[in-house]
Amino acid sequence: MVVAPKRRVLPVLAWVVLLFLLLPCILVVPVSLTDTDYLAMPEQGLSLRWWHTLFASPEWMVALGQSLGIGLAATAIAVSAGTLCAIGCWRARNRWSALVRALILVPMIVPTVVYALGLFRVYAKVGLLDSFTGVILAHAALALPYPVLTVGAALTNFDPRLEQAARNLGASGWQVLRLVTLPNLKAGILSGAIFAFVVSWDELVVVLFIAGRRVHTLPRQIWSGIRENLDPTIAAVATLLIAVTLLALIPVLRGSRTAPKEA
Secondary structure, eight states, rough: OOOOHHHHHHHHHOOOOOOOHHHHHHHHHHHTTOOOSSOOSSSSOOHHHHHHHHHHHHHHHEEEHHHHHHHHHHHHHHHHHHHHHHHHHEEEEHHHHHHHHHHHHHHSSHHHHHHHHHHHHHHHHTTTTTHHHHHHHHHHHHHHHHHHHHHHHHHHTTOEEEEEHHHHHOOHEEEEEEEEHHHTTTHHHHHHHHHHHHHHHHHHHHHHHOOOOOOHHHHHHHHHHHHOOOOOOHHHHHHHHHHHHHHHHHHHHHHHHHHHHHO
């Protein structure tokens, strides 16, 4: 008699918390369609004026292109290094591999401001400040833990006897990795790539520390727009960021739904 009301209350509380978290993101969408000259809900009707301003502005388009290029490059580096690191630690299975995993997770644990300040000091000495190479490497380091975690999770269901069978049939180490190991880890690799891209796509703090006039990513352009000229174009950009993030997460959500059925 007492358990039933609790079962009804918990889902309601969960939905209330979820709506509270999602409400700011949801409100950005109608604000991007406002017909006013300031950040507000539409008054007379919906308008695509600020979306047109976004795609017609060279500054916003350059920032969008830089964010996309940096995100793809950082994702490629993070996924390649993270996948190989996860496989190496899985094969070693000793205290050193556990230490490597712990060190890989440092960018997720250390506050981003501390990491950005350390990067600034290092980059100032090696000449990587305000360079695309420096930003790509910084974003790759921030995104590296995600492929390591997702590929490591995929390796828990990987049967090592498959590699042994391939070696017994005469496959080289590279052939075993390319034809046996990596195809069986594609779900973890794809998930790690998506999370790595989202991390790079939304990153702001590091760029503020190590970038100047040359590198102007989309989050930094939003930051500059908030400080200089607060107009609804920023809401359109924020809606675009949300849309890209959701589109990137769709494969992960589909994979989580189909995984139990395959099992």
